[in-house]
Amino acid sequence: MKVMLKKDKKAAVRPSKGSFRARAVRDWKMNRYKYLIVLPVLIYLAVFCYKPMYGVVIAFQNYRVRLGISGSEWVGLDQFKAFFNDIYFWRLLRNTFSISGLSILFGFPMPILLALLLNEVRVKWFKKTVQTISYMPYFISMVVVCGLISSFCRTDGVLNDIITFFGGERRNLLSEKGLFYPIYVISGIWQSIGWDSIIYLAALSGIDQEQYEAAKVDGAGRIRQIVSITLPGLMPTITILLILRLGSILSVGYEKILLLYQPLTYETADVISTYVYRKGILESNFSYSTAVGLFNSLVNICFLLAANRLGKKISETGLF
Amino acid sequence: MGKSTVKRGLAILMVSIMAVSMAGCGGKSKSSDAGVSSGETVTQEAGNSSETGDSTANAEGEIVSYPLSTQDELTIWSNVLKPEQSYTDYTQSPFHTGLEEKTGVKVKWEFPTEGSDPTQAYNLLLAGDKLPDIIWWSFLNDGDAQRLIDEGVIRDLTELLPKYAPNYWKFLQENEHYDKSMKTDEGNYYGIGSFREDAWQATYAGPVIRKDWLDALKLEVPQTIEEWDTVLKAFKENYNATFSFTSARMAPGMASGFNAFGTFGLTTYLTSEGKVQIAQVQPEWKNYMAKLQEWYKSGLIDSDIATLDDTGVRTKALNNEVGASVTSTAQLSNWIADAKAEGTGAEWIGVPYPVETKGSVVHAIQAEDMVSPYCAVVSTACPEEKLETALRWLDYGFTEEGFLYWNYGEEGKTYTMEDGEPKFTSLIMEAPEGISSALDKYCGTQWTCIGVQALNMVRQKNAKESIAAVDTWIANTDYQNYLYPAGVSMTTEEANEYSTVFNALNTYVSEMSLKYLVGEEALDGYDQFVKKLQDMGLERIIDIKQTAYDRFLKR
Numbered sequence A: 001m002k003v004m005l006k007k008d009k010k011a012a013v014r015p016s017k018g019s020f021r022a023r024a025v026r027d028w029k030m031n032r033y034k035y036l037i038v039l040p041v042l043i044y045l046a047v048f049c050y051k052p053m054y055g056v057v058i059a060f061q062n063y064r065v066r067l068g069i070s071g072s073e074w075v076g077l078d079q080f081k082a083f084f085n086d087i088y089f090w091r092l093l094r095n096t097f098s099i100s101g102l103s104i105l106f107g108f109p110m111p112i113l114l115a116l117l118l119n120e121v122r123v124k125w126f127k128k129t130v131q132t133i134s135y136m137p138y139f140i141s142m143v144v145v146c147g148l149i150s151s152f153c154r155t156d157g158v159l160n161d162i163i164t165f166f167g168g169e170r171r172n173l174l175s176e177k178g179l180f181y182p183i184y185v186i187s188g189i190w191q192s193i194g195w196d197s198i199i200y201l202a203a204l205s206g207i208d209q210e211q212y213e214a215a216k217v218d219g220a221g222r223i224r225q226i227v228s229i230t231l232p233g234l235m236p237t238i239t240i241l242l243i244l245r246l247g248s249i250l251s252v253g254y255e256k257i258l259l260l261y262q263p264l265t266y267e268t269a270d271v272i273s274t275y276v277y278r279k280g281i282l283e284s285n286f287s288y289s290t291a292v293g294l295f296n297s298l299v300n301i302c303f304l305l306a307a308n309r310l311g312k313k314i315s316e317t318g319l320f
Numbered sequence B: 001m002g003k004s005t006v007k008r009g010l011a012i013l014m015v016s017i018m019a020v021s022m023a024g025c026g027g028k029s030k031s032s033d034a035g036v037s038s039g040e041t042v043t044q045e046a047g048n049s050s051e052t053g054d055s056t057a058n059a060e061g062e063i064v065s066y067p068l069s070t071q072d073e074l075t076i077w078s079n080v081l082k083p084e085q086s087y088t089d090y091t092q093s094p095f096h097t098g099l100e101e102k103t104g105v106k107v108k109w110e111f112p113t114e115g116s117d118p119t120q121a122y123n124l125l126l127a128g129d130k131l132p133d134i135i136w137w138s139f140l141n142d143g144d145a146q147r148l149i150d151e152g153v154i155r156d157l158t159e160l161l162p163k164y165a166p167n168y169w170k171f172l173q174e175n176e177h178y179d180k181s182m183k184t185d186e187g188n189y190y191g192i193g194s195f196r197e198d199a200w201q202a203t204y205a206g207p208v209i210r211k212d213w214l215d216a217l218k219l220e221v222p223q224t225i226e227e228w229d230t231v232l233k234a235f236k237e238n239y240n241a242t243f244s245f246t247s248a249r250m251a252p253g254m255a256s257g258f259n260a261f262g263t264f265g266l267t268t269y270l271t272s273e274g275k276v277q278i279a280q281v282q283p284e285w286k287n288y289m290a291k292l293q294e295w296y297k298s299g300l301i302d303s304d305i306a307t308l309d310d311t312g313v314r315t316k317a318l319n320n321e322v323g324a325s326v327t328s329t330a331q332l333s334n335w336i337a338d339a340k341a342e343g344t345g346a347e348w349i350g351v352p353y354p355v356e357t358k359g360s361v362v363h364a365i366q367a368e369d370m371v372s373p374y375c376a377v378v379s380t381a382c383p384e385e386k387l388e389t390a391l392r393w394l395d396y397g398f399t400e401e402g403f404l405y406w407n408y409g410e411e412g413k414t415y416t417m418e419d420g421e422p423k424f425t426s427l428i429m430e431a432p433e434g435i436s437s438a439l440d441k442y443c444g445t446q447w448t449c450i451g452v453q454a455l456n457m458v459r460q461k462n463a464k465e466s467i468a469a470v471d472t473w474i475a476n477t478d479y480q481n482y483l484y485p486a487g488v489s490m491t492t493e494e495a496n497e498y499s500t501v502f503n504a505l506n507t508y509v510s511e512m513s514l515k516y517l518v519g520e521e522a523l524d525g526y527d528q529f530v531k532k533l534q535d536m537g538l539e540r541i542i543d544i545k546q547t548a549y550d551r552f553l554k555r
Helices: A002-013 A020-060 A078-084 A089-107 A109-120 A124-135 A142-153 A158-165 A177-205 A209-217 A222-246 A254-260 A263-269 A272-282 A286-315 B002-023 B033-050 B094-103 B118-127 B145-150 B160-164 B166-173 B176-181 B211-216 B225-239 B283-297 B310-318 B329-342 B384-398 B400-408 B435-442 B455-461 B464-475 B492-518 B523-536 B538-554
Strands: B073-078 B106-110 B134-137 B192-196 B205-210 B268-270 B276-278 B322-328 B348-350 B371-378 B415-418 B421-424 B451-453
Touching: A020 A078, A020 A286, A078 A286, A089 A109, A089 A177, A089 A222, A089 A263, A089 A272, A109 A124, A109 A177, A109 A222, A124 A177, A142 A158, A142 A177, A142 A254, A177 A222, A177 A254, A177 A263, A209 A222, A222 A286, A254 A263, A254 A272, A263 B492, A272 A286, A272 B492, B073 B384, B094 B106, B094 B384, B094 B400, B094 B435, B160 B166, B160 B384, B166 B176, B166 B384, B176 B192, B176 B371, B192 B384, B205 B211, B205 B329, B205 B464, B211 B225, B225 B322, B276 B538, B283 B492, B283 B523, B310 B322, B310 B329, B322 B329, B329 B348, B329 B464, B348 B464, B371 B384, B384 B400, B384 B451, B400 B421, B400 B451, B400 B455, B421 B455, B435 B455, B451 B455, B492 B523, B492 B538, B523 B538
Parallel strands: B073 B106, B073 B134, B192 B451
Antiparallel strands: B134 B371, B192 B371, B205 B322, B205 B348, B268 B276, B415 B421
C-alpha cells in the first residue's frame, strides 16, 4: 500500500517514461503552475544578478565611464597589484577577518542560546514579552544605534559613569583601539540577537515532543535533554546558517564601522571596505573598487565551499 | 465570538496605520504651492520693467542687451542652484523663472535625483547618449577638462568666449588668477565659473572664545600661544571648561601660532618661494603638535575630540563645558542662538588666529580659493546655431544688470538701492522661513553661481556676530600667498600615480597626528614619521603637485 502511494506521488511530479520531448510536455502540463510561480524570480535573478556579471571585467581595465567597457584600456592584473601592494593591505585583511571572525565566534552562538533558554520558559506571557523586547533593537536604524553608542562612550557618558563607579578612570571609549572590537561585537549582538533567534525558535518547534517525554522517562535532566535532543535537532539549521554566515566573511558591513571609527582606531577598525571608501572619495576609480570587490567575492566563495564541506562531514547537512 | 472581532478590528487598525505611514514617505510638501504661484505672477508683472529695448544685432564681440530675442531653448544639467525645497520644480522658483525672463532664453533645468549620489549621476550623464547643452559641475575638482575636450564631450570655448561672452572675457582678462583657473594647461578655455568678489567671502571658520568668561577673569583676547596657554588654563581652573573642536574644523586650526600650515589631514601649501610643501613634514608642525599634546595631557583639550561632530560640540558648548573652539560661522550662530534660547548668558565671539610673535601676520587661516570648483561648460551636444545663445546666457551674470539680479533678485521686490548700494528688503531679511531659504528662492549666489558673488550680499545675509568674526579672522592675514590654487589640474598619468599613493599617505598622517595629540605616540619619533612618509612616496606627491602648479603658472 505504502509503496504504491510513493510511486504514484513520484509519477505526479517527475514523468519517467517516454522520450525527452514527451516527458517535457507532460512535465509542463502537470507542473506548469509551479514553473509560472518561479518564473518572476528567475527573471529577476537573470536580469539583476547574472546579466550584470559580465561587468566584472572592468576589474581588469582602466575603466573610463565615457569610453565604456569596449573602449577602456586593458591593464590585466594592475588593479589587483595596486591593491595587494598597498601599504595597509595586510592590516586591512587582518582587521576584516578579525571583526568578521569575532562577530561569528561570539555573535553566532548567542541567538541559539537565547532560543534554547526561551524554549525552556513555560510561562507564556513572559516568553512572548522577552521575545518582543529582544527583537525590537533590530528595527532601530544603524545610524541611530551608532549615535547612541557614541554618546554612551563619551568621557561624560553612561559607560564611563559605570567605570568610575567601579573605580576606573574616565576616557573616551571609542578612541581606544583595543576597545573597538568589544564595542562592535557586543552592540551587534544586542541588535540582532532577538531577530536571529526567531529562526531557531521556529526550528525548535519542529522537534518531536515525544523524544522529550521518552528522555524524561529514561531519567534525563533538563541539561541532558538539551544536549541530546534539542541541539542535534537544531544542527541542520545551525549548519546552514553558519555556512551562509561564513560565505560573507569578508563583506563586513562597513556602515557601522564608518560611523564608529576615526583615525585613532584605524589600526583595528579600518577594514577593506572603509579604506576603499576613503579612496573612492578622491577618485571615481570604478576599476579599483571592482577589483577589490572581486577579491572579496573569491575569498568568500572559498570560505563558503570549505564550510559546506565541513558541514557535510560533521552533521551531514550542507547547502549543496 | 467577541474575541475574534476584537482581533479582526486590531488587525485592520494595524494595516491602516502601516498604509498611512507609507503615504508619509516621499514627496515634498505641497502646502506652499498656492502661495508660490501667486507670488510668481507678481514677479512676472514687475519684471516687465526690464524689457527695455530689443537686443541689437548680435554682432560678434558686441555687448548686447538683455533680454535676447531668440527662440532657442537650452537644457542644463546642474548639481547646484536647485530650487528651494518648498517648490516642486524650477518652474515655480522665482529666481529661475525670473532669470528666464530677464535673459529672454527659455532654460530647462535638470538636477540629479534628490538623495542620489551626485558623482554617480554625473558619471551616468556622461556615459549616456543625450548630453544637455550645458553641464554645471565641479570640473575644477576633477581637473580633467582637457581630456573631456579631447574626447569630444565638451567644447573648447577659446574662440567663442571673446565673440559671444564679452563681459566674462573682459572679467577674466582683468584678473590673472581667475584667467589661469578657467583654462587648461594647454591654454584652452572651457568653462564659465563662479567667483567671489572679495577674500572676505572665502573664509568662514576660525577660533572662537567665551567673551563673558574672559571679561569675568579680566583677561584679554589671546594673541600669542603663551596667552592662549594662560586663557585655557584659567578656563579649566575656574569653569572646568576645555578647548573642544571637531577635528575636521582644525584646518589649519591653531597652526599659525607656530608658522605651521596644517593640523590633522595631509595639507598642501605654498612656501613664500612658491614651492609646494606638505605641512606635516615641517619642523614647525612638530612644535605645534608638541603644544597640542601638552594641552591634551593637562586636560585643557577635550578628551572626546576624536569622536565629536558639530552637534556634539554644540551640545557641550550649551552645557558650558567649552571655553574655546575652532568652528564655522554657521555653528557660531547656532551656539549664540542656543545661549539666547536657554538664557545662559554665554557670549561667543570670533578671535584672531594666534601668531608666533605679537604683531606678525597670520599666514594660515581657513579659506577657500576665490574661484569655486564649480563651472558651467558647453557640451558638444549643443548645436552650432545655439552656441551664441548658450554663451550669452552664461555671460549674463557678468553684466551689470545680471550681477545685480543674480545677487540681489528683483529691484523693488527683493532689494532697493540705497546710497547706490543694494539693500535687501524685508521680504528677504524678515522672511519667516529664514534668510537663507528666502535667498534660495529669489537669488542665485548664496552658494555657487554663474557669475560673481557680491561681498555686500554676503555681509547682509550673515548675522552680525558672524560678520564680526570673519572681520577678525581676515583682518591680519596674507594667506592667499600660501594657498594652493583650486584650478590646478593633473595629467591622467600624474593623477593615476597620485591616487595610488595618496590614500595611504593621508591615512597614515591622519592616524599619526591624532596619536601625537593624545600622546599615544611620542614626538621623539617624529623623524621616523617623516622617513616613513618619504618611503611611502611623499616626494613623488610633492613633485607631481609642483609640476602641475608650475604648468598652472605658465598658462
